[in-house]
Each structure stands twice: as C-alpha cells, then as structure tokens.
Amino acid sequence: MIKFESVVKKYPDGTVAVNGLDLVAPSGKITVFVGPSGCGKTTSLRMINRMIEPTSGTIWLDDQDTGKVSESTLRRGIGYVIQHAGLFPHRTIVDNIATVPLLLGWDKKKARARSLELMERVGLDPNFARRYPAQLSGGQQQRVGVARALAADPPVMLMDEPFSAVDPVVRGELQDEFLRLQSELGKTIIFVTHDIDEAVKLGDQVAVLKVGGTLAQLASPAELLTDPVDDFVAGFVGRDRGYRALGFESGTLDAASEQTVKFGDDSATVLRAGRDGWALAVDEARRPLGWVRSAAVPSGKQVGPELLHRGGTLASVSGSLRAALDAALSSPSGRGVLIDENGALVGTVTAAEVVQRIESHLHARRDQHDEGAVSGG
Ligand SMILES: Nc1ncnc2c1ncn2[C@@H]1O[C@H](COP(=O)(O)OP(=O)(O)OP(=O)(O)O)[C@@H](O)[C@H]1O
Numbered sequence: 001m002i003k004f005e006s007v008v009k010k011y012p013d014g015t016v017a018v019n020g021l022d023l024v025a026p027s028g029k030i031t032v033f034v035g036p037s038g039c040g041k042t043t044s045l046r047m048i049n050r051m052i053e054p055t056s057g058t059i060w061l062d063d064q065d066t067g068k069v070s071e072s073t074l075r076r077g078i079g080y081v082i083q084h085a086g087l088f089p090h091r092t093i094v095d096n097i098a099t100v101p102l103l104l105g106w107d108k109k110k111a112r113a114r115s116l117e118l119m120e121r122v123g124l125d126p127n128f129a130r131r132y133p134a135q136l137s138g139g140q141q142q143r144v145g146v147a148r149a150l151a152a153d154p155p156v157m158l159m160d161e162p163f164s165a166v167d168p169v170v171r172g173e174l175q176d177e178f179l180r181l182q183s184e185l186g187k188t189i190i191f192v193t194h195d196i197d198e199a200v201k202l203g204d205q206v207a208v209l210k211v212g213g214t215l216a217q218l219a220s221p222a223e224l225l226t227d228p229v230d231d232f233v234a235g236f237v238g239r240d241r242g243y244r245a246l247g248f249e250s251g252t253l254d255a256a257s258e259q260t261v262k263f264g265d266d267s268a269t270v271l272r273a274g275r276d277g278w279a280l281a282v283d284e285a286r287r288p289l290g291w292v293r294s295a296a297v298p299s300g301k302q303v304g305p306e307l308l309h310r311g312g313t314l315a316s317v318s319g320s321l322r323a324a325l326d327a328a329l330s331s332p333s334g335r336g337v338l339i340d341e342n343g344a345l346v347g348t349v350t351a352a353e354v355v356q357r358i359e360s361h362l363h364a365r366r367d368q369h370d371e372g373a374v375s376g377g
Helices: 041-048 071-076 093-097 099-103 108-121 126-130 138-150 168-185 196-202 221-226 231-237 241-248 267-273 321-330 351-376
Strands: 002-010 016-025 030-034 056-061 078-082 156-160 188-193 205-210 214-219 278-282 288-293 314-316 335-339 345-350
Touching (some): 002 041, 016 041, 030 041, 030 196, 041 056, 041 156, 071 078, 078 138, 093 099, 093 108, 099 108, 108 126, 108 138, 138 168, 168 196, 188 196, 196 221, 214 221, 221 231, 221 241, 241 321, 267 278, 278 335, 314 321, 321 335, 321 345, 321 351, 345 351
Parallel strands (some): 030 205, 078 156, 156 188, 314 335
Antiparallel strands (some): 002 016, 002 056, 205 214, 278 288, 335 345
C-alpha cells in the first residue's frame, strides 16, 4: 500500500505543484493519476521514490515512512518506467534489462538468465537480446523499459506515461499485455497518464487531479464515468461516458442460435441458412469468419472468402455489454456475434436485446440506490 498523507510540494520558485494530497493506492492494484498538463502527476509520482522530496506531509509505503528510509533501500523495492523507456543506448537489450540485478550484485549469468526470462514475459523476441536500443521500434523499446523495471521483482512499480510515445495500435497492444502481465504479477502500481481512456482502461482506481495539485476525485473507472463528482471531472471524463461506462457492465445475454455455413457450401445451403437474407460463415472449429448475403451467392456457386462481409465485431459471451452492443451495431445482419473463450460461436444477439439488458441493469441499480437512500435516511 502507498499512502499520501497531506502531501505538499512547493518548488523553490513558489509553484505549488501538489497541494495537500491524501490518497491510498492499495497493494496489488493499479492506481492511475490522470489530469491536465501541469496538475502535478509527475511530481506526485516522483515523491514516492524520493526523486523529488515533499515540502510537507508523509508518503507511507506499507508501514514505512518513505522519508525515513534511505533512498537506495527505498528504490530497490520500486521499479520505474518512463516515456521513451530511457534505455542506455550503448548497452545491449539484455544488459539494459539486467541493470538493477547487476547493481544489486547478482552474478552475471543469473542476471542474464533473468533478462531473457523477462524478455519472453513482455513479448520480446529473444533474438533481440544482443541488439542495441536504437535497433528496436518504439513499442519494443517500451517493452524493454517494462522488463527492466521488473528485473529485480520489486513489489511497487511507478510508471510515468510509459505508452505515450507510440502509435495508437501499438499503444493498445502494450496496454493489453501490461494488464495480462499485471494479472499474473499483482504489483502495486502507480501509473501516470494524461489520457482518460487509458486511465479508465488500466486503472483499478483512478485519481483525477486538478491544476494546482489537488485531488478532484478518486474512484473506480465505472464510478468516474457514471458519477463524476463535479463539472471539472465530468468535462475531463468527456463525452459518450454513458456508453463508455457499459464497458464495465457485463451480463448474461440469451444468445439466439444461428445457423451457419462453411466455405464450400452451395447456394442452396446458404439460402436455407440465411435468416433475413444473411448467413454466418464459420470455420471447422466454429469460429466466425464473416457474414454472407444469401442473395449474393449465385445459384450453384459455393461460398468462398470473396463473399464474406467482415464488418461485424465479435463479443465475448462473458464480456461487456458495450462489446455486445458494438457487435450488434457493426454487424451487417444486425445480429451481434457472441463467442466463447476459444473463439467459437455461441450465438447472436440484436441491439434491442442488449439495450433491454442494459435497461434492466439500470433499473436494478436505481432500485438499489433508492433502497439505500431510504434505509440510509
Ligand atoms: N523543478 C520545478 N520547478 C518549478 N516548477 C516546477 C518544477 N517541476 C515542475 N514544476 C511545475 O509544477 C507543476 C506540476 O508539474 P508536473 O510535471 O508534476 O505536472 P504533470 O501533471 O506531470 O504535467 P504533464 O502532464 O504536462 O507532464 C507545473 O506547474 C510545473 O510547471
């Protein structure tokens, strides 16, 4: 656990970067600091490992006052990742990752073995081990940065805009892999970003900071989207927040069974299968491939890849209602395709069915809220 207690940082020129911050970042969870430029995110982060000293207040790491521990002891237990990875340009990838273990006195062989293990963990080709940072893409360098921070297995990780310098597709991949890694490692993480979508995707809890260094709201992503505490947070959280909040709602949907066709099936089969003029093509493992418009299969012809409409997104049957609604809205047939954990077809749902489920969730939540208000009042 990391606990900020009335923490203030006033720089020598009089700038108050952080003004009385109180918050707890629970162990094993990701806490995201988000807010506009200059709101004190980086200053708050760097006070944790004492790269910046607070002017007043205390930062606790579990039951230790960080101000009373030596900086080197403190930093041994804290991994640190920054934008552009900050790798040593003249050291190979394997040596970059081994930096902290070598500083801690591990023997070279053990440190290298640990580096290689971590390269695999963060999804880096082991053939990159002998390369230099400049010979890697930006996204690959960020993975090295994460591996380096994890090398000595610190319980705490501080991450300052680690994925900001890469394109949106690579960024999405890095985020997904970071979440997968965290689900295995369970580190206590503070993650700084100025991007609210990234905050909401990655955070177990999100701290929205205001310029002047005060905390506007500390909440779960779903709560932030559905119940912003003031106009500043509502504005910062942005548009479409009701829709985005659906990303945190899951609910079992009654999937209708869908007749399917396969490559090689003839036009008569497609016509029979095609409810409303559309049939869903699947592979041997019943994984959806795309929709076929029955009328577009000339009589006597067979289904081939050229007839596929691939527009519809796929939603996991145990996933969010947002993904299910998106699957229905993006499907050329109007039927959203639901798949299981192996990617195989479970069935389909319409947008109306998903909306009905959303409404029943909303009613249940309002009823709960009303009951709480009655019993509370
Ligand atoms: N060394 C310094 N001396 C004086 N003022 C500083 C110093 N470092 C930061 N500041 C100021 O403190 C405030 C908070 O800065 P900080 O870098 O913590 O913000 P941030 O939220 O991380 O911003 P960004 O998103 O732009 O990186 C800003 O007004 C900044 O100009």
